[in-house]
Structures are given as C-alpha cells and as structure tokens.
Amino acid sequence: MSQALIAVFGGTGFLGGHVVKELVEAGHAVRIAARNPRLPAWAETTDPLERVTVDIRCEEDVAKALEGADGVVNAVSLYVEHKQLRFEDIHVQGAARLARLAQQAGIRSLIQLSGIGADPASRSRYVSARGRGEAAVIDAYSKAIILRPSVMFGPHDAFLNRLAELTRLPLVPLFGRGETRLQPVHVIDVARSISRLLGSVPFERRLFELGGPDILAYREVLEQVMAYLERERPLLPVPFALWHAIALLASPLPGPPLTRDQVIMMAEDNVVAPGVGGFDDLDILPRSLRDSLPACLGPAG
Numbered sequence: 001m002s003q004a005l006i007a008v009f010g011g012t013g014f015l016g017g018h019v020v021k022e023l024v025e026a027g028h029a030v031r032i033a034a035r036n037p038r039l040p041a042w043a044e045t046t047d048p049l050e051r052v053t054v055d056i057r058c059e060e061d062v063a064k065a066l067e068g069a070d071g072v073v074n075a076v077s078l079y080v081e082h083k084q085l086r087f088e089d090i091h092v093q094g095a096a097r098l099a100r101l102a103q104q105a106g107i108r109s110l111i112q113l114s115g116i117g118a119d120p121a122s123r124s125r126y127v128s129a130r131g132r133g134e135a136a137v138i139d140a141y142s143k144a145i146i147l148r149p150s151v152m153f154g155p156h157d158a159f160l161n162r163l164a165e166l167t168r169l170p171l172v173p174l175f176g177r178g179e180t181r182l183q184p185v186h187v188i189d190v191a192r193s194i195s196r197l198l199g200s201v202p203f204e205r206r207l208f209e210l211g212g213p214d215i216l217a218y219r220e221v222l223e224q225v226m227a228y229l230e231r232e233r234p235l236l237p238v239p240f241a242l243w244h245a246i247a248l249l250a251s252p253l254p255g256p257p258l259t260r261d262q263v264i265m266m267a268e269d270n271v272v273a274p275g276v277g278g279f280d281d282l283d284i285l286p287r288s289l290r291d292s293l294p295a296c297l298g299p300a301g
C-alpha cells in the first residue's frame with residue numbers, strides 16, 4: 001500500500017511542528033501548509049516532506065493544499081485579533097472552508113484542533129469563535145474529529161516560559177486568587193494522539209478532550225515552576241476586574257501582552273469533561289508537568 005499523505009495546516013506552529021514529526025515517524029508523507037511554510041530543522045533530505053504556501057482565508061490556496069491528500073489536520077491558530085484579522089476569519093470561516101473543501105475532495109479524515117471549553121455562547125470572542133468553528137466543521141464534514149487540548153506545554157512553549165519570566169518579578173501576580181483549575185498537557189502527547197487518530201485503527205468517538213495527568217490550580221503551576229527554578233516569591237492575588245482594566249489599557253498596543261479574552265479564559269476552569277474521548281481511548285499515558293520542567297525550562301537556577 002502506498003504511503004498516506006497528510007496535509008498539516010499550521011504545520012510550522014508549536015503543535016503543528018510536533019504533529020509533522022510524529023506523522024513522519026509513523027510512516028506518513030506530510031505536506032506542511034502555512035503562510036510561510038518551512039521544513040523543520042530535524043528534516044533529512046530523504047524525509048517524505050513537502051511544503052505549500054497557503055492562507056486558510058483563500059479558497060484557491062486551500063483547494064491546492066488539499067490536492068491528493070488522504071488526511072488533513074487543521075492546527076492553524078490566531079490568539080490575538082487585529083482590525084484586518086478576526087477570530088471569525090480563522091477559527092470559523094477558515095475552518096469551515098477547509099472542512100468543506102476536504103469533503104468535496106473526498107479526503108478520508110479530518111482532525112480539527114479546538115480547545116477545552118469551546119462554546120458559541122461564551123463571553124470570550126476567542127472561545128465563542130472556537131465553538132462556532134467546531135459546529136461549522138461538523139456541518140461541512142460530519143465525520144470530522146474535534147480535538148480539544150487543555151493548555152499545552154513543551155520545549156520552547158509560550159505557557160511555562162511566560163510563567164518563568166513572571167517569577168523574575170519581586171511579587172508574582174495571580175489571576176484572582178490563582179484558583180482556576182488547569183490540566184496542562186504535553187504538546188508531544190497531543191501530537192501523538194493526532195498520529196494515532198490518523199492511523200489504521202478506526203475510532204468511533206468524534207470528540208476528544210486531552211489533559212495531562214494532573215489537575216492543577218494556576219497557583220500550583222506557578223509554585224511548581226518556582227520550586228524548579230529555585231525562586232521564592234510571594235504570590236499576589238489580583239482581582240479579575242483589575243486584570244480587565246489592564247487588558248483594556250493594553251488593547252491599542254500592536255502586540256498586547258494581555259487581552260480581554262485571555263482574562264475571561266483565566267477565570268474559567270480548563271479541565272477534561274467526563275464522557276468524551278481521551279488519552280485512555282488512544283492508549284497514551286500522558287506525561288506530567290513536573291517531570292517535564294527540565295526539558296521545557298532548561299537548567300534550573
């Protein structure tokens with residue numbers, strides 16, 4: 001049987017890069033699709049990798065990037081909106097376009113990345129767009145698999161490395177009292193799940209939520225980071241209303257350090273719901289945050 005070709009939209013991103021690696025290791029040929037597609041640093045000339053330039057907002061680009069593919073993964077992301085680029089464009093219309101064209105092209109499987117808590121009715125424009133995007137994808141391609149990870153960590157991540165920066169301050173601010181519960185998940189475990197879902201064993205479930213082995217309050221994540229880095233700092237509770245004011249003041253900046261959507265999300269638990277697919281179904285034992293800190297943050301001190 002010939003090698004399956006999987007198109008990874010967002011294949012240069014934090015998750016997408018690991019997905020590409022897992023798929024190549026599992027024996028697939030991979031097409032890396034992004035606006036600025038690059039081959040990964042680990043790639044050998046003999047690896048079955050190709051690149052295609054695509055903007056998920058462009059019908060022709062997407063159709064071309066899907067040509068001849070057997071499977072497709074949508075790991076395209078947008079975390080901060082601009083005037084010319086809205087969550088709606090990427091997470092709803094872009095995702096729907098990809099699903100519709102994949103269905104028309106007869107592509108066998110589609111995995112749509114979303115996030116835990118995705119909900120069209122959310123006050124957060126980001127979370128609402130994710131929820132509407134899921135519905136639009138299922139509408140266009142009924143057998144799509146929706147994958148919702150909790151916050152992801154891994155080497156060179158934005159999550160732990162940003163927290164590590166915060167612990168350089170004399171006082172470390174908390175969102176509220178730091179009690180929001182998270183279930184941080186290793187990016188490689190999520191990438192491996194995608195590879196399993198695209199393998200030869202068919203899965204009945206269509207919705208998966210992926211969280212790590214430990215549910216941790218935001219405060220506990222910070223405490224683990226500080227303990228590993230051997231930094232002792234007092235934690236300072238900061239009311240959410242003040243965070244909202246800070247996000248409002250920061251909103252005119254070109255790359256705001258904090259957005260209203262992020263504040264809303266930090267007030268809501270982000271843990272796996274009962275009754276959906278998870279690592280157990282995929283036969284994956286997820287790794288813990290604590291054990292991964294050295295690889296993610298480098299040497300302590």
Ligand SMILES: NC(=O)c1ccc[n+]([C@@H]2O[C@H](COP(=O)([O-])OP(=O)(O)OC[C@H]3O[C@@H](n4cnc5c(N)ncnc54)[C@H](OP(=O)(O)O)[C@@H]3O)[C@@H](O)[C@H]2O)c1
Pocket residue numbers: 009010011012013014015016033034035036037054055056057074075076077078090113114115116148149150151152153159
């Ligand atoms: N990171 C997390 O903790 C986390 C948690 C839960 C869910 N997720 C979800 O997981 C997925 C991947 O997230 P990530 O953190 O890996 O994202 P990321 O690192 O920001 O990567 C985004 C990827 O999308 C590509 N891209 C952006 N705009 C595009 C466009 N208009 N057309 C085509 N490609 C475009 C980027 O490449 P170019 O810029 O070259 O186009 C890049 O390859 C997203 O759906 C995200 O919401 C992430």
